[in-house]
Amino acid sequence: AYIFYKILKDWKVDARPAWIRDKRKGTYEPTVPSIQWFNRLGVLVGVGPEEKLYDFDRSVPAHYTVPSYLKGITVPLLGEKSCEHRKLPSPAGPGSYVRESHDLVFSDTQVLRDSLVYTCNGTPAEEFRSEVYDLKGKELRDHCISVATGRCLVAADTVLTSAILDDPEIRLTFSGRSKAGVAPVDAFLTVKLPNEALRVFREEIFTAVRYNDFVLIDPLVMSVSWRLHLPPGYVLRAGPSDTTIRAVKGLSAALHCTRVEDGLRMQADLKFTENVIPAEDFPGIIKVLDGLLTASEQAIVLAKK
Numbered sequence: 001a002y003i004f005y006k007i008l009k010d011w012k013v014d015a016r017p018a019w020i021r022d023k024r025k026g027t028y029e030p031t032v033p034s035i036q037w038f039n040r041l042g043v044l045v046g047v048g049p050e051e052k053l054y055d056f057d058r059s060v061p062a063h064y065t066v067p068s069y070l071k072g073i074t075v076p077l078l079g080e081k082s083c084e085h086r087k088l089p090s091p092a093g094p095g096s097y098v099r100e101s102h103d104l105v106f107s108d109t110q111v112l113r114d115s116l117v118y119t120c121n122g123t124p125a126e127e128f129r130s131e132v133y134d135l136k137g138k139e140l141r142d143h144c145i146s147v148a149t150g151r152c153l154v155a156a157d158t159v160l161t162s163a164i165l166d167d168p169e170i171r172l173t174f175s176g177r178s179k180a181g182v183a184p185v186d187a188f189l190t191v192k193l194p195n196e197a198l199r200v201f202r203e204e205i206f207t208a209v210r211y212n213d214f215v216l217i218d219p220l221v222m223s224v225s226w227r228l229h230l231p232p233g234y235v236l237r238a239g240p241s242d243t244t245i246r247a248v249k250g251l252s253a254a255l256h257c258t259r260v261e262d263g264l265r266m267q268a269d270l271k272f273t274e275n276v277i278p279a280e281d282f283p284g285i286i287k288v289l290d291g292l293l294t295a296s297e298q299a300i301v302l303a304k305k
Contacts, residue, residue: 001017001040001041001042001043001054001055001056002017002041004043004054004056005017005041005043008043008045013045013046014045014046014047015043015044015045015046016043016044016077016078016079017041017042017043017044017077017078018041018042018043018044018053018075018076018077018078018086019035019037019038019040019041019042019075019076019078019083020038020039020040020041020042020053020055020070020075021037021038021039021073021075022055022057022067022069022070022073023068023069023070023073023217024069024217025039027073027074028074030074030076030085038076040055040056040057042054042055042056042070042075044075044077044086051088051089052066052091053066053070053075053088055067055070057130058129058130058133059126059127059129059130059133060126060129061125061129061165061166061167061168062165062166063166063167063168065093065168066091066093067122067126068095068096068122068123068126068217068218069123069126069217069218070088071088071089071090071091071218072087072088072089072090073087073088074086074087074088075088094121094122094169095121095122095218095219095220095221096121096122096123096124096216096217096218096219096220096221097119097120097121097122097124097220097221097222097223098118098119098120098124098197098220098221098222098223099117099118099119099120099222099223099224099225100116100117100118100151100152100197100223100224100225101116101117101225101227102114102115102116102152102178102193102224102225102226102227103115103116103227103229104178104180104193104226104227104228104229105229106182106229106230106231108231110182110184111177111182112177112178112180112182112191113175113176113177113178114152114153114174114175114176114177114178114180115173115174115175116148116151116152116153116172116173116174116175117171117172117173118147118148118171118172118173118174119169119170119171119172120169120170121168121169121170122218122220123216123217123218123220124220125168125169125170128164128170129164129165129170131143132144132164132165133165140161140164141159144159144161144172145159145174147172147174148172148174148176150196150200151194151196151197151200152178152179152180152194152196153174153176153177153178153179154176154177154178154179155176155177156174156175156176157175157176158173158174158175158176159172159173159174160172160173160174161173179194179196180192180193180194181194187303187304188237188301188302188303188304189231189234189301189302189303190299190300190301190302191228191299191300191301191302192297192298192299192300193226193228193266193296193297193300194297195224195268195292195293195296195297197222197224198222198224198268198270198289198292198293198296199293201222201270201289202286202289202290202293205285206286207282210279210282211279212279213276213277213278213279214276214277214278214279214281214282214285215275215276216272216275216276217275218275219272219273219274219275220270220271220272220275221269221270221271221272222269222270222271223267223268223269223270224267224268224296225265225266225267225268226264226265226266226267227263227264227265228263228264228265228266228300229262229263230262230263230302231302233304233305234302234303234304234305235302235303235305236259236263236264236300236301236302237301237302237303238299238300238301239257239259239264239266239298239299239300239301240255240257240266240295240296240298240300241255241257241295242254242255242256242257243255243291243292243295245287245288245291245292245295246288247284247287247288247291248277248281248284248285248287248288249274249277249281250272250273250274250276250277251270251271251272251273251274251277251284251285251288252270252271252273252288253268253269253270253271253288253289253291253292254268254269254292255267255268255269255292255295255296256269264300266296268292268295268296270288270289270292
């Protein structure tokens with residue numbers, strides 16, 4: 001950061017060094033002056049009327065965008081003899097999201113093949129980038145595969161990745177045998193599509209008793225979509241239906257289902273429009289998650305023509 005600052009000053013660019021304590025560590029108290037609040041240096045750069053704080057944390061992509069954990073924070077801008085506490089803006093952008101897209105095809109009447117596209121941006125991408133920063137080759141590939149096998153695939157046959165360390169959005173593409181349960185009974189097939197992305201999120205945040213507010217670094221959108229292709233000789237007999245769930249201010253969930261000529265399309269959306277939800281409303285978050293899981297994992301029944 002200091003080298004970057006010196007280069008900009010040599011080029012006569014408006015730049016000021018700033019101590020950083022980001023959202024992942026919490027806020028600092030300006031009335032208690034201590035360098036121990038902060039763990040690194042950043043550079044605030046002014047270009048015309050706009051200012052942008054540059055950070056060199058390993059979670060930041062090479063094609064720089066302001067990371068979610070810096071949006072709206074306050075930083076001390078350093079001068080020769082004093083500092084100025086400056087609240088940073090929250091620049092507009094795509095925000096934080098996780099998206100999964102599943103295209104499911106029967107290889108026979110009891111096995112489903114899944115083509116999965118996983119994309120994330122903002123906080124989830126920053127966390128993933130930090131995890132893989134030092135990985136290369138097979139270690140990096142295996143870590144990426146764990147995204148698929150930890151959610152929906154028995155094993156991944158093919159793996160394609162975007163430039164994880166370079167681009168703000170991370171995109172992983174897999175194909176392989178699905179973990180979806182397929183049960184033949186007489187002239188019927190029963191299919192249950194797992195919503196593991198939502199289930200993993202629920203397990204990560206769940207606690208029986210919560211005393212503090214539920215805090216996200218950035219408002220978050222999670223979206224999982226499925227496209228189920230019917231096997232030859234079968235028709236769709238029954239399946240999930242549209243559902244909307246609202247139990248907490250700042251959080252909503254919905255399942256949308258559409259029957260198409262050769263199958264079924266479903267999309268489950270979970271949207272946090274606020275990044276802080278009071279502790280007393282936390283049971284409502286779990287209620288929303290459980291409701292969306294129940295709705296999206298209902299059995300799909302196929303019948304022979």
